[in-house]
Amino acid sequence: MKKSVIFILALLVAFNINAQLDRSTPPKPGPAPKVNIGKAQTFELKNGLKVFVVENDKVPVVSYTLSLDIDPIVEGEKAGYSSIAGDLMGSGTSTRSKAQIDEAVDFIGATLNTSSKGMYASSLKKHSDELLNLMTDVLYNPSFPAEELEKAQKQMLTGLKSQKDDPKAIASNIKSVLRFGKDHPYGEILTEASVEAITVDDLKSYYNTYFRPNVAYLVIVGDISVKEAKKQAKKYFAQWESKEVPTYKYEFPAGFETPKVVVANKDGSTQSTISLSYNVDLKPGHPDAIKARVMNSILGGGSFSARLFQNLREDKAFTYGAYSSLSSDELVGTFNAGANVRTSVTDSAFTEIIYEMERMRTELVEEANLQLVKNSLTGSFSRSLEDPATVARFALNIEKYNLPADYYETYLEKLNAVSTADIKAMAEKYLTPDNALILAVGDVPNMRASLKKFAKDGKVEMYDFYGNMVKAMPLPADLTAEKVINKYIKAIGGTEAIAAVDNYILEGTMNVQGMPLSMKMYSRRPNHQCVETYMQGNLVSKQVFNGEAGKVVSPMGEQKIEGEMLENMKAESVMFPETQYAELGYQLELLGADNVDGQDVVKLKVISPSGKEQTVFYSRNTGLKVKEVSTSPQGTMASTYTEYAEVNGIKFPKKMSQAVGPQSFDITFESIKVNEDIDASKFDI
């Protein structure tokens, strides 16, 4: 009896809850929301400037985006000048210095950026006039100061230096050159020579040719009415002079009939940066664009559930992440799939990528898988609309690419309508591994042979940072590592001259993050060393090794060097260690021929007695050491040595440049002295 009451009660309770609300399953989503994107109003000034106005009065901010609709240009021997011209537009006008522009922008809390393709300015509405004054001053009267150009060139050159050892940058250059050709604007790469060739006149000519209203769009977004916008546009932009702007047409670059397999060297690397890429003819707003994007998201978009990620990371543990991208472009779009993988699985990783691409082409994807990707794209699309810049970009795209006026408003509906059959069709059309450039940057000797199977003709070519093919330069059959070292010893002065050196002092200067530092290095036989660093004449740090003990002195106090660090210091303090490699217990291995900055070199692996490995490059012509590369947990460190000068019969490099990760700095030794009196206290511990 009792039992049944409880039973009935339980039923009632259950019924009751159901009648109110079933909390046990998540509620279903409503119909896909209609996107309410602010309509853009357009008008044109007499000089041809097309103006778009997107009203958005949520906050009292107005932004002005000026965007040039010009064809990409081939910059040739001065590659990089248009980008510098764009950067430097805001670095001075005929009446304002860079500091004055910065201060004026800062005072009203505004933003003002310039680029080779336009400008962006934004501030509170009430500062609009002040802002437009500044913006148009920069637009009409840029002065391109020579010292600002010099600064920009220096920064670019520093960037280039660190890129040479960055596998991503190496891969990007090789892809540009091989897929587009050096005569296509997308195939151009920056070189030291091209950056150094840029002059102020190039910048002025770029500005005068392309910054013209008849090829420009001005997009005004924010708390402003069309009427106000018209008044402003006329007041500030009507006097901008129009002039015919040259246009350029380019052939669609010929792709690869069969896979092209290429490797590039990244010395000291334990990983390969791999990429499978090819050109795609997919223009923005093409009916395929949305479907193709969904297809790529399933294959290798950013999510955890994407197939490349699942296969290469979760299942095989080849890598921390594997991704693909499929981008549309007016000239040439790109498909790229890639990852950073352990050297030993370089070929297997390509095999898996190709397998996943084939699977997309041959099998229908699961409905749930598709739905997940749609949801995540819906979410990110919707959230992106919060940024008024997105709305402005949409308005511009509709005009530039001739899209239907409701292209973005119906974007989510189109996204939602994508079917599994569409995905397969897109895969068949856009996933074509047979036409790909298969590129691996890493430890070439340990992966090159395994990649032969991807090329129809079994050929694997090697390219360098500049996208030039590295020709095999056979080494003499009888060459040994010892012979290379002996040649080096002879090149710097010979055993006798070296033996006569008791000590030397090097004094140099360098620039670290804009701070000038000077250095004094004292070396004395057998292995005493003292390195002092000065900032504005004040000693800021000192590192000493006296043959047994070592220490570092800094304003934070004094620290004794111990353990592994002491061992390393001991090895590094040996004067001319090459003359004593055998006694000290170094191991040498001849790695082969290579090329450093256009110089033919021989490459050795040098292993110190404590087991530290280094790759060292010796010029085949002069025998001198030109580069050293070592890998540590902090990253790869590359040192290059140039401008050898003779002092007391010994050749010392006058310039040394070190790159660690993205940082690089140059040291110039202005004074080199041999066998001077060194105050013995320098080596006191």
Added chain:
Amino acid sequence: MKNRFLLLAFSLFLAGIGAVSAQSNKISFEEYDLDNGLHVILHQDKSTPIVTVSVMYHVGSKNENPERTGFAHFFEHLMFEGTQNIPRGEYSNFVERAGGTLNANTSNDRTYYYEILPSNQLELGLWLESERMLHAKVDSIGIQTQKKVVIEEKKQTVDSRPYGTLFQETMKRAFKVHPYRWTVIGDPDHIRAAKDEEFQQFYKEFYVPNNAALVIAGDIEIESAKELINKYFAEIPKGNKDIYRPTMVEPDLGGEVRDTIFDNIQLPLIVQAYRTPAMGTDDYYALDMLSTLLSGGQSSRLYKSLVDEQQKALEAGSFAMPFQDPSVALAYALPNMGVDCADLEAAIDVEVSKVREELISEKEFQKLRNQFENSFVKSNVKLASRAENLATNYVYFDNTNLINTELDKYMAVTREDIKRVANKYLVEDNRVVLYYLPKSQQN
């Protein structure tokens, strides 16, 4: 003669700028209470097809038992464990599968949870948050897991991070009575020692509709949103316990507190923390502007003078501490290599005494006002920030509309006010000064 005229013209021009209405773009909202005491704030903005669902619980570390610090933050973790209907570990997956994002954070005064979803997923957000409020899993499996996570978090963010104990060391010296004397992360020993029942009691006391504000902002229809809110939240019972709210008033500091902390660091650091009035008071706004003038960012006076000009400091800045009750304004500086801490502190004091003795220039004042107006406007650009500002203004001040009027309070501050609060608050007797020094310098 000519110059004086120019100067006059310039200040007139500046005054003209100031006269323009500070803010014209009102943020509209509607608010009401459910029978169970849940405060609901609705803000419609149909410009983007997204919706923010957020709940602010009026519980932060200041509501904790001094023997059980870290509870509020611990709950922020626990509240992702699941509910009666949401399996363990699945809470965030529901949001991510729907194409949304979510997160939570805890301060000394409140705990805040939010989801940003496509607007057709509003109901999902309401289901998730109502599940959390109605019957979250506060069980021993979740408690055990999160104890480990939180203790590890403290190790990473406080103990092994250089200067990680900065807030802990400052606040315990700045406060003797008020619960701001401990930090949000709390004491791991308290968390370790706490029994499951204590967590369950905490949940029953603070995670109740009458201690929370629900904000729905974005692409919503007001009427149907109300119905859905009713559907998911009305059945949640009102809490039947008294909610503990600390009422103690911290007495004056009664003289400078000065100390040295030896830590595993390379570079010394100086902290100056001046006691400040509560948020929302007139002095608070003036003092907030003053500390931005002194130490907010790279165009601040301390940065310009100490880092750029005198090169005595490597870095100088401040931490904003916008607390509901009286708090501190915290500025710090790291001496450059070879500069003595006392030397650097003297240079800081020179800058501080300048604001006590001299009115700031009209131009600098105008720039300061511009900075505040800009950051105020920008703080309301994103829907998610608007939702949080609405919630904060209600929970702290019972004045949701402050989102539309707070800037006026800043704009009402005069140059004289800034000088006045400098003299009232930025005085030696009202501050804690700490030197962080490398352990190697101890003894």
